[in-house]
Amino acid sequence: MDAIVLxxxxxxxxSLVAVDNISVTVHEGELFGLLGPxxxxxxxxxxxxxTLDKPSEGTALIAGHDIHADPENIRRIIGIVFQxxxxxxxxxxxxxxxxxxMMYDMPTDERKQRIDEVLALVDLSDRADQLxxxxxxxxxxxxxxxxxxxxxxxxxxxxxxxxxxxAQTRRKIWQYIRELNRELGITVILTTHYLEExxxxxxxxxxxxxxxxxxxxxxxxxxxxxxxxxxxxEVDEKKVEQVKKLxxxxxxxxxxxxxxxxISVSISDAEKHLPEFIELILSKGHVVHSASAIKxxxxxxxxxxxxxxxxxxxxxxxxxxxxxxxxxxx
Amino acid sequence: xxxxxxxxxxxxxxxxxxxRTKFRIFNAIAMPLFxxxxxxxxxxxxxxxxxxxxxxxxxYFVPGIxxxxxxxxxxxxxxxxxxxxxxxxxxxxxxxxASRVSIMxxxxxxxxxxxxxxxxxxxxxxxVMSFQIMGFAQLIASLFVMLLISVIFIxxxxxxxSRLRDVHDYYNITNFLLFPIFLLSGAMFPIQNLPLGxxxxxxxxxxxxxxxxxxxxxxxxxALPIITxxxxxxxxxxxxxxxxxxAFTNGYRI
Ligand SMILES: Nc1ncnc2c1ncn2[C@@H]1O[C@H](COP(=O)(O)OP(=O)(O)OP(=O)(O)O)[C@@H](O)[C@H]1O
Ligand SMILES: [Mg+2]
Numbered sequence: 001m002d003a004i005v006l007x008x009x010x011x012x013x014x015s016l017v018a019v020d021n022i023s024v025t026v027h028e029g030e031l032f033g034l035l036g037p038x039x040x041x042x043x044x045x046x047x048x049x050x051t052l053d054k055p056s057e058g059t060a061l062i063a064g065h066d067i068h069a070d071p072e073n074i075r076r077i078i079g080i081v082f083q084x085x086x087x088x089x090x091x092x093x094x095x096x097x098x099x100x101x102m103m104y105d106m107p108t109d110e111r112k113q114r115i116d117e118v119l120a121l122v123d124l125s126d127r128a129d130q131l132x133x134x135x136x137x138x139x140x141x142x143x144x145x146x147x148x149x150x151x152x153x154x155x156x157x158x159x160x161x162x163x164x165x166x167a168q169t170r171r172k173i174w175q176y177i178r179e180l181n182r183e184l185g186i187t188v189i190l191t192t193h194y195l196e197e198x199x200x201x202x203x204x205x206x207x208x209x210x211x212x213x214x215x216x217x218x219x220x221x222x223x224x225x226x227x228x229x230x231x232x233x234e235v236d237e238k239k240v241e242q243v244k245k246l247x248x249x250x251x252x253x254x255x256x257x258x259x260x261x262x263i264s265v266s267i268s269d270a271e272k273h274l275p276e277f278i279e280l281i282l283s284k285g286h287v288v289h290s291a292s293a294i295k296x297x298x299x300x301x302x303x304x305x306x307x308x309x310x311x312x313x314x315x316x317x318x319x320x321x322x323x324x325x326x327x328x329x330x
Numbered sequence: 331x332x333x334x335x336x337x338x339x340x341x342x343x344x345x346x347x348x349x350r351t352k353f354r355i356f357n358a359i360a361m362p363l364f365x366x367x368x369x370x371x372x373x374x375x376x377x378x379x380x381x382x383x384x385x386x387x388x389x390y391f392v393p394g395i396x397x398x399x400x401x402x403x404x405x406x407x408x409x410x411x412x413x414x415x416x417x418x419x420x421x422x423x424x425x426x427x428a429s430r431v432s433i434m435x436x437x438x439x440x441x442x443x444x445x446x447x448x449x450x451x452x453x454x455x456x457x458v459m460s461f462q463i464m465g466f467a468q469l470i471a472s473l474f475v476m477l478l479i480s481v482i483f484i485x486x487x488x489x490x491x492s493r494l495r496d497v498h499d500y501y502n503i504t505n506f507l508l509f510p511i512f513l514l515s516g517a518m519f520p521i522q523n524l525p526l527g528x529x530x531x532x533x534x535x536x537x538x539x540x541x542x543x544x545x546x547x548x549x550x551x552x553a554l555p556i557i558t559x560x561x562x563x564x565x566x567x568x569x570x571x572x573x574x575x576x577a578f579t580n581g582y583r584i
Binding site (some may be wrong): 050051052072075076078080082084086088089090091095099100102103104105132147 | 335336346417418419426427554
């Protein structure tokens with residue numbers, strides 16, 4: 001059974017269409033990414049899939065349950081880490097987890113054990129009995145992630161899970177998201193602004209812009225569709241034409257452009273071919289001054305699909321008010 | 331549909347918070363207590379028409395102040411749900427398997443318990459200051475009336491909260507509503523003393539029946555038979571809970 005099937009899903013707010021007729025299938029056990037700029041409709045989509053909001057048109061099946069007909073069964077098997085803060089700051093970390101587990105009717109013994117497990121995972125064991133009020137932003141985020149995992153969800157929604165975390169913690173969370181997915185087979189739907197995160201984690205990425213999916217593929221294919229890898233080689237200015245001729249013979253070379261003393265070769269698997277190129281050039285008695293292999297980045301792919309660079313950390317009004325709320329709660 | 335565990339969890343959460351916010355409790359009972367002391371004792375010697383001569387104003391006023399405490403505390407539940415929505419915690423509850431109705435009931439019972447606890451604290455303080463109750467059984471019965479009053483006004487707040495987005499709007503609307511409800515309930519003096527026409531509105535005010543029933547039970551004086559008061563309260567509470575359940579299931583969007 002597919003984990004999630006979206007069927008012509010649309011959500012409009014007045015004249016604004018936040019999610020525009022999206023149909024897509026997420027397979028069971030997949031780590032699926034939604035990548036898009038601010039206001040693309042990612043959170044709106046997640047809200048609908050987690051039964052917090054209703055679509056204007058269309059429907060979706062979560063593990064076979066219809067979002068209209070069967071929301072309570074859906075809530076039982078999903079976990080979610082919200083983009084915006086959602087902890088009870090007047091309770092301790094442990095109490096937050098405990099109440100969460102009680103809402104899922106987890107037996108007492110299992111609850112205690114599981115709380116310790118998830119706390120250890122996010123490195124909060126020694127702070128768990130402090131009020132969340134006294135937690136830093138990163139600690140709160142980690143606690144929210146721990147809470148999302150408490151009840152062993154089969155499908156996990158992560159709305160910008162590593163927003164505001166330091167690089168070290170982010171790496172650790174990535175590692176863990178991967179483990180959850182690979183070892184426990186949990187289906188993960190993740191939204192992110194961070195290209196690196198999508199690239200590193202996701203099996204498939206949907207690039208979403210203005211409520212529409214503009215591209216959907218594996219990270220590798222998304223990048224490869226943009227353009228080939230490039231090998232840049234710098235040689236003596238006088239030898240450029242000679243070397244160019246030499247490389248033209250090489251199998252797999254698609255295109256060669258030259259500037260003064262630099263030769264750019266389009267070829268797939270650039271890093272593999274680079275040593276062969278150098279060997280070939282040296283064997284003919286030429287000198288190589290520098291050489292590099294460049295892979296297209298997901299960022300380039302993103303720009304080519306959406307027409308803009310991803311607006312990361314730019315102070316949109318919404319982000320500012322979010323930061324404000326986080327501060328207010330602190 | 332009704333999930334006892336979830337109701338219990340939400341109730342427990344309120345209790346933990348209540349026990350932690352000592353200042354808030356103090357704050358909640360300070361105002362009624364001041365009024366009780368200043369007005370109750372200040373008007374002690376004044377003869378107000380409609381109050382039986384053998385009942386002092388202080389005695390008469392205690393049930394009124396209890397009604398006021400219940401009313402104001404109950405109205406805070408809607409505010410707290412609304413601010414939870416604004417600060418995101420409501421989402422966390424709404425995404426658990428608990429049904430909307432259970433969530434609504436958990437909040438209602440948690441709020442009612444805190445309101446009643448505060449009322450009991452006020453009764454105890456009043457008793458220290460010479461207030462005499464009819465008996466223990468009547469006191470217990472009055473707790474049931476207090477539950478009905480709390481449920482009615484908590485439901486009112488939850489319905490209001492389901493229609494609003496902003497904490498300030500809620501605050502303004504309840505401020506506008508609470509004082510008329512309080513003043514028209516006969517909490518301070520018999521409503522017959524008010525100018526023509528105004529007592530008419532008191533008939534539609536649930537707090538009128540609540541305060542009257544508490545008076546009947548605690549000091550043995552009531553305008554209507556206690557049983558009549560209770561029937562009106564039970565019917566109103568039932569309707570309000572149903573409306574609140576409807577509002578909560580259909581109104582709350584994130
Ligand atoms: N409750 C609402 N009422 C009106 N408009 C809304 C509402 N919620 C979202 N929108 C609008 O829908 C669009 C999509 O918003 P959404 O929060 O889904 O974006 P997002 O992709 O999650 O963005 P971000 O990366 O900033 O989190 C935005 O234009 C937003 O203003
Ligand atoms: Mg978002």
